Amino acid sequence: MKFPAIIRLLLTFYKSFFLFSFLITLSSALLYWEYGPPILKVLAWFKLLTQGLTWYFIRTYKKKEFYYYRNLGLRDTVLWSVTLGLDMGLFITLLILTHQWRP
Amino acid sequence: MAPMNMHTPPASPLVHALTAKDIQLQFGDRPILSGIHIQCRTGRITGLLGRNGTGKTSLMRIIYGDLPCDSRSVTIDNNPLPRPYTQPDRVRYMPQFNFIPGVLTPERICLDFNLDFQGLANAFPEFHPLRRQRIRDLSTGQRRLINIYVISRSRSQFVMLDEPFTLLSPIQIEKIKTILEEEKQNKGILITDHLHQPIWDISDEVYTLADGRTRITSPPASTSRML
Numbered sequence: 001m002k003f004p005a006i007i008r009l010l011l012t013f014y015k016s017f018f019l020f021s022f023l024i025t026l027s028s029a030l031l032y033w034e035y036g037p038p039i040l041k042v043l044a045w046f047k048l049l050t051q052g053l054t055w056y057f058i059r060t061y062k063k064k065e066f067y068y069y070r071n072l073g074l075r076d077t078v079l080w081s082v083t084l085g086l087d088m089g090l091f092i093t094l095l096i097l098t099h100q101w102r103p
Numbered sequence: 104m105a106p107m108n109m110h111t112p113p114a115s116p117l118v119h120a121l122t123a124k125d126i127q128l129q130f131g132d133r134p135i136l137s138g139i140h141i142q143c144r145t146g147r148i149t150g151l152l153g154r155n156g157t158g159k160t161s162l163m164r165i166i167y168g169d170l171p172c173d174s175r176s177v178t179i180d181n182n183p184l185p186r187p188y189t190q191p192d193r194v195r196y197m198p199q200f201n202f203i204p205g206v207l208t209p210e211r212i213c214l215d216f217n218l219d220f221q222g223l224a225n226a227f228p229e230f231h232p233l234r235r236q237r238i239r240d241l242s243t244g245q246r247r248l249i250n251i252y253v254i255s256r257s258r259s260q261f262v263m264l265d266e267p268f269t270l271l272s273p274i275q276i277e278k279i280k281t282i283l284e285e286e287k288q289n290k291g292i293l294i295t296d297h298l299h300q301p302i303w304d305i306s307d308e309v310y311t312l313a314d315g316r317t318r319i320t321s322p323p324a325s326t327s328r329m330l
Contacts, residue, residue, distance in 0.1 A: 009215065012204060067202035070169070070188045071195045071254065072215055 001073050008065045009074055014061060014083040017054050024050045029098045036102065040095075047091050051084055118145045119180055121194070121261045121291055123166045127173040128158065135161060137217025139318035143261060143291040148283060150306030152320075153232070153297040157312045160199060160297045163263045166293075167196040179260065197254040199266040201246045209249055212238070216253040223252055226278060244270050253280055255286050262286075263293045268301045280305050 026041045066076055126139040135158040146309040149275040153159050164170035166177050168186045177184045179193060204211055209230055213220040224230045227248055239245055251267045268276050276298075283292055283305055296302055302309065310317045 005215065012207070015206070016204070062204075064202050067196065067198055068204060069198075071191050071202075071257075071283070073189070073191045075189055085257055097208045 010082050013079050025094055029094045032095055032098050055090050119260050120144045120228045121179050123177045125176040134315055136315050139321055143315050147307040148287050148292045148305050150302040150309035153312035160265055162216045163265055167304045176213045194261045195254050195259045196263045197250055206237055208235045210234045218256055266296045268296045274292045276301050
C-alpha cells in the first residue's frame, strides 16, 4: 500500500477518538495555564490514563472495524502506536506552547 | 549475435493452493475443531457448510490467523502462513458483520481497496446516487453489498467470505454469484453461508463441518442428510 493511503487510513482511525482525546489535551493545557509546572506530573498521568481508557473502549466497542484496517494491511499495533503517539505529541506540543505563553 | 530468449509467460494465472490442516480448537472442555483438512485453490470456489455452532466462523478466523487455537497448520503453496491477516495480498477475510467504519463513503471505500467506484455502481446501480453517502446511513443490505464487493474484487490470492448471502435479496444474490464466478479466475474463494442453495450453485467443491471434522461432500442430497 502506498504511503498517502496509509496516512489516510491512520487519520480515519484517529478521527474515531480525536474529539474526546483533544478535549482531554485542551483541559490539561488550561490546568497547566492555571497551576503551572507543579501540576505537570499529574497531567502526564491523567493523559496516560485517558489514553488507556480510549484504547479499552475502542477495542471493545469498535472491534469489528479493525477488520477493515487488517484487510488493507494495517496491523492493530501499528494503528495504536502511531495514533496514540501522535496524540501524545499533540499533548506535549500544546503544553510546551502553554508554558511559553504563560505569564 | 545471441538469439533472443523466446520464453513466453503462461497464459493462465498462477495457481495457488491454500491448505489448512491439523487445526485443534477447544472452548473449555468442549472440543470444537479436531479433524480439519481443507484446501482452496485458484480458479475454484470452495463451499463450507455446517450447522450453527459447528465452528465455521472459528475455522475461517483460525485460517486468517486472528483466533488463537491449540494447534494450526495453514500454508499457501506449502509455505507456512503464520499471520495471514498481515498479508492482504495473500488472504482477505470478510466477517459475517459489517466491518467498514460507518463514517466512510462508498467512494472512499473503493479508493482504499484500489477499486473504481464506477465498477460498484455498474454492478449495483442503486449506488450511483450514494457515492458520497456515509455507509452508516445506508440500508443493512447495501452495507453488506459493499462489504462483499470490495473484498471479492480486491487483489488477493485468496478471499474468505463468511455469510455473504444473508441479508441480500434474490436479485442481489444472483449478482454476487456472477461476481464471484468472475473473480475465481484470479483467486481462490472460500465461502460459507446458512443459505445452502447459492453455495451449491457456485461451489466447485463443498466441505461439510460436523463433529469438529471436515468432509468433502458432492451431492446436495447427502449433505441435507448429514446436516
